[in-house]
Amino acid sequence: MSSRDLDLFVAWGDAFTEYDFGPSHPMHPMRLDLTAKLAGEYGLFDHPRITVSDIPDVDEDFLRRIHTGDFIAAVRHAGTTASLDEEFQREWGLGTEDVPRFERIHEASGRIFQAGVEVGRAVASGRYLRAVNFCGGMHHAMSDRAAGFCVYNDVAATVTTLLDAGYHRIAYVDFDAHHGDGVETLFWDDPRVLTVSFHENGRFLFPGTGFANDIGGMQAAASAVNVALPPRTDDPDWLRAIDAVLPQVLRGFEPQILVTQHGCDGHRSDPLTHLRLSVDAMRESALLARSFSEELCDGRWIATGGGGYSILDVVPRAWTQLIAIAAGADIDPLSELPSRWRKYAESLVGRDSPLVMTDGFDGSFRSWSHGYDPEADIDRAVMATRKSIFPFFGLDAYYD
Numbered sequence: 001m002s003s004r005d006l007d008l009f010v011a012w013g014d015a016f017t018e019y020d021f022g023p024s025h026p027m028h029p030m031r032l033d034l035t036a037k038l039a040g041e042y043g044l045f046d047h048p049r050i051t052v053s054d055i056p057d058v059d060e061d062f063l064r065r066i067h068t069g070d071f072i073a074a075v076r077h078a079g080t081t082a083s084l085d086e087e088f089q090r091e092w093g094l095g096t097e098d099v100p101r102f103e104r105i106h107e108a109s110g111r112i113f114q115a116g117v118e119v120g121r122a123v124a125s126g127r128y129l130r131a132v133n134f135c136g137g138m139h140h141a142m143s144d145r146a147a148g149f150c151v152y153n154d155v156a157a158t159v160t161t162l163l164d165a166g167y168h169r170i171a172y173v174d175f176d177a178h179h180g181d182g183v184e185t186l187f188w189d190d191p192r193v194l195t196v197s198f199h200e201n202g203r204f205l206f207p208g209t210g211f212a213n214d215i216g217g218m219q220a221a222a223s224a225v226n227v228a229l230p231p232r233t234d235d236p237d238w239l240r241a242i243d244a245v246l247p248q249v250l251r252g253f254e255p256q257i258l259v260t261q262h263g264c265d266g267h268r269s270d271p272l273t274h275l276r277l278s279v280d281a282m283r284e285s286a287l288l289a290r291s292f293s294e295e296l297c298d299g300r301w302i303a304t305g306g307g308g309y310s311i312l313d314v315v316p317r318a319w320t321q322l323i324a325i326a327a328g329a330d331i332d333p334l335s336e337l338p339s340r341w342r343k344y345a346e347s348l349v350g351r352d353s354p355l356v357m358t359d360g361f362d363g364s365f366r367s368w369s370h371g372y373d374p375e376a377d378i379d380r381a382v383m384a385t386r387k388s389i390f391p392f393f394g395l396d397a398y399y400d
Contacts, residue, residue: 006049006299008327009122009131011115012036013054016135019108021100026272026309027149032135034316034345035305039323041338042331050327051128055118058110058152062117066156066186071144072106075151079105093146109151112136116154119302120161123257130293130301130326133158134319137261137306139180140207148178148206149307156186158259158302159193168192171255173246174199175285176263176306177273179210183261184224189217194225194253198242200266200275201228201381212384215392222392225249227385230377231274235281236365237378238266242285244368244382245389248400250292252393256300258293262286263306264318270310278359280333282318286325301326312349316341317357333358372398 017029039045045052063072074092078084079102084095095101102108112135119131139155140148155172162170172187174180174197187193202208216223227241250258264282266275286303293301303326308315317337324331335357342353373379386397 006130006328007128008050008323009119009128010045010050010052010323011055011119011131011133011135012045012052015054015111016115018104019112019135020102021149022102025100028311030348031308031311031315034311034348035134035319037344038316038320038337038341041341042320042324044320044323044327044329047327047329049329050323053118055111055115057107058114059117062157063110063113063152065160066113066143066153067141068144075106075109075146079103079107092144094151098149099146099151105151112138113152113154113157116157116304117161120158120165123300123302124162124165124167129299130303132303132323132326134305134322137176137263137304138182139174139176139261139263139306140178140182142182142185147182150182153182153186155180155183155259155261155304158304159183159187162257162259163192167256169254169256170194170259171250171253171257172196172259172261173289174261174263174306175266175282176261177266177270177275178205178263178307179207179226180261181207181209184210184214188224189219191220191223194223194249194255196225196246196249198227198238199229200231200233200273204231205273212381212388215388222389225385225389228381229275230381232276233378234276235278235361238275238277238281239284239363239365240368241378241382242288243365245385246288247292248395249389249393250296252395255297257297258289258301260289260301260303261306262303262318262322263308264314265307265309267308267310267314267318269313270308272307272309278361279314279317279321279357280359280361280363283321283325283333284363286322290325312345312351312353316345317354321357331357
């Protein structure tokens with residue numbers, strides 16, 4: 001690849017922090033600010049192969065292709081009306097504990113949605129090989145309802161932009177601890193889009209969906225792949241589950257472009273989930289995404305953020321690594337966090353920040369090729385998915 005081939009488009013501007021549900025809400029905009037500041041301290045926003053671009057106001061016509069007009073009107077109403085009754089909350093998912101209303105919620109949510117459009121256009125145009133929208137990853141948003149901290153679905157905007165550009169085999173891989181239900185639902189019957197989600201089992205975590213036998217609609221069998229992980233899944237088991245499913249289905253699907261969601265709420269310090277991951281395992285997932293994009297998609301790759309509510313310890317490190325890996329400017333996990341960033345972050349949060357980019361995990365795990373253990377919770381979860389999906393790709397659930 002030439003240096004031009006590796007050009008990366010990153011959607012970022014301070015206005016993204018206007019997506020703000022209030023100081024006590026888990027999805028605090030500080031996580032975006034701290035990520036951008038850390039990426040800047042590592043020189044990524046001045047990198048010669050990285051273009052950092054603010055995003056224009058939402059294209060209302062495009063927004064209506066993903067979300068219903070009535071829902072958009074409800075979001076606008078929520079941005080101007082302080083009191084929303086229970087019927088309104090039930091119908092639209094707005095004004096709830098999960099998705100509180102705030103002034104200009106339509107405009108702030110629309111900016112994230114438009115970032116999804118712009119990263120898709122950046123890569124589809126051929127000007128950039130890759131793009132990152134770390135402010136996005138709003139994978140729970142439905143066409144007619146907000147849910148799970150998500151109002152408008154920027155991932156669906158990215159995928160639709162790519163479909164418009166002529167891509168007809170798009171693979172979406174979701175590494176968030178929560179099931180990527182909104183994206184899956186929106187493309188449930190579209191055989192051009194493969195959705196793969198690695199998430200904590202819905203019996204224990206919102207949104208309560210994404211089981212092994214959820215494999216896509218009647219018009220698109222095996223277009224949805226779900227690996228429902230046991231609570232307390234740790235780094236080696238998480239990577240083992242990915243190794244047991246993702247390479248096989250991606251190679252079987254033969255995508256033209258890869259879209260990934262890198263919610264980092266599976267970290268062991270995250271307050272909302274029960275997985276026990278490290279930032280190092282998340283770094284490994286980004287490296288895997290890059291590797292698969294190079295093997296299968298000529299390097300074409302679009303990555304988003306997502307969940308992640310350990311604002312100081314996890315999100316900035318995880319997504320700075322994501323940006324660096326997408327740019328081919330990898331950061332040594334042993335590197336110390338820049339002192340200026342640490343002072344800034346500690347002044348905002350009021351406690352010490354991490355000292356280095358690593359949590360100490362070396363990335364090792366027992367590959368699925370070494371055998372299936374029916375006594376292990378993780379292996380049973382993985383095998384349920386393999387049995388549901390692999391036959392559609394001509395694969396043997398036990399041996400491939």
